[in-house]
Amino acid sequence: MISEGIDKEYAEKILFDLIRLPSFSEKQFGPITERISSELSKIGFSVEYDRESACIIGRKKILGASKTILLSAHYDTVIPVEGWTKDPLSPRAIDGKVYGLGASDCKGGIASILAAAKVSKPKNNITILISGHEDVKKEIDGKLRSGIDIYLQNHKLKANFGIVTEATAKEGAIGILTGHFGKVAVKISAKGVAAHGAHPEQGVNAIEKLIEAYLNIKKELQLEIFTFNGKEYRDTFNLGIIRGGEAINITPSNCTAEFEHRFHPKKNLEDVKERIKQICNRSRVNTNILFEFPPFIAECPNNFKEACARIIGYLPETRITRGGTDANFLNAHGIQTIVIGPGETKTIHAPNEYVEIDRIIECAKILSHTIQRGI
Numbered sequence: 001m002i003s004e005g006i007d008k009e010y011a012e013k014i015l016f017d018l019i020r021l022p023s024f025s026e027k028q029f030g031p032i033t034e035r036i037s038s039e040l041s042k043i044g045f046s047v048e049y050d051r052e053s054a055c056i057i058g059r060k061k062i063l064g065a066s067k068t069i070l071l072s073a074h075y076d077t078v079i080p081v082e083g084w085t086k087d088p089l090s091p092r093a094i095d096g097k098v099y100g101l102g103a104s105d106c107k108g109g110i111a112s113i114l115a116a117a118k119v120s121k122p123k124n125n126i127t128i129l130i131s132g133h134e135d136v137k138k139e140i141d142g143k144l145r146s147g148i149d150i151y152l153q154n155h156k157l158k159a160n161f162g163i164v165t166e167a168t169a170k171e172g173a174i175g176i177l178t179g180h181f182g183k184v185a186v187k188i189s190a191k192g193v194a195a196h197g198a199h200p201e202q203g204v205n206a207i208e209k210l211i212e213a214y215l216n217i218k219k220e221l222q223l224e225i226f227t228f229n230g231k232e233y234r235d236t237f238n239l240g241i242i243r244g245g246e247a248i249n250i251t252p253s254n255c256t257a258e259f260e261h262r263f264h265p266k267k268n269l270e271d272v273k274e275r276i277k278q279i280c281n282r283s284r285v286n287t288n289i290l291f292e293f294p295p296f297i298a299e300c301p302n303n304f305k306e307a308c309a310r311i312i313g314y315l316p317e318t319r320i321t322r323g324g325t326d327a328n329f330l331n332a333h334g335i336q337t338i339v340i341g342p343g344e345t346k347t348i349h350a351p352n353e354y355v356e357i358d359r360i361i362e363c364a365k366i367l368s369h370t371i372q373r374g375i
């Protein structure tokens, strides 16, 4: 086992402090971004805060270094869900687990990054990007955007390898995510012509028009199965909201629906959006993209996996996921990025969310090793 000299008390203090600073609404972002920024300054990073995207960027340049490693996590969280039996904003350590809102998603990941950056004597330049608006999306012109998406649209970021420390542990065993599905969330709206229910042939039924368009989208885009590492992952459609009609004896003149479609990494986001638009145009149904992220498959270097195995004592399972993280946007920006983090996946966005301290230390050791030895 390799010891990278991680300061456990420091990592715990960061985690506790961050959980105590609520960040489930944009209004709360001030104190937590100040706390993270000042911590980055203290450990020798030059820091900038991008107000528009609510992202914090820390940089450490190493004399003579030619490569840059990017470490990334997000500080915002979902709102506390029903069912917490503990105060979500008062962190508590019980049997090696720290309970609190955002413990796994993704404040434990930030603690790993800061603990690694504090002790490491890097051979590589390090960029640390701590994003906001990952769980609390920002609405711009009716479309929801991730903070990192906004940041990367306005700034060129370069790195040779990226690691996002979102939760990847399953029952205490850390995994590596080397790919994510893509996603598009769409609002579709159909207009019809109202008529008396006794004479529907005199009107145009907006609900039927919309359902027909939706079923055509589902049929023509096809739900494919993608096999990765011997495991099958299927494309999905989820029709989440449908609204229309006023009474059973009136032919409805309006109907709207919102659905999301997740698709495997061999598909292309722009193609998927274009197909949806074409099908809707054909049916004279309007489309509005509400949210999107591109899919990716990244290379995870063997020496990185081997280093993980030496540090944590087992070879982490390599998986992909249908969920999205900031790694979608980083890969689309040209930075080869994988996901490996301390959080316990089953607890994220769930009551009594927790992270195991041992996983935070293991993850910090992996990060520290990576920035010291390179990739």
Ligand SMILES: [Zn+2]
Binding pocket: 074, 105, 106, 134, 135, 166
């Ligand atoms: Zn997250």
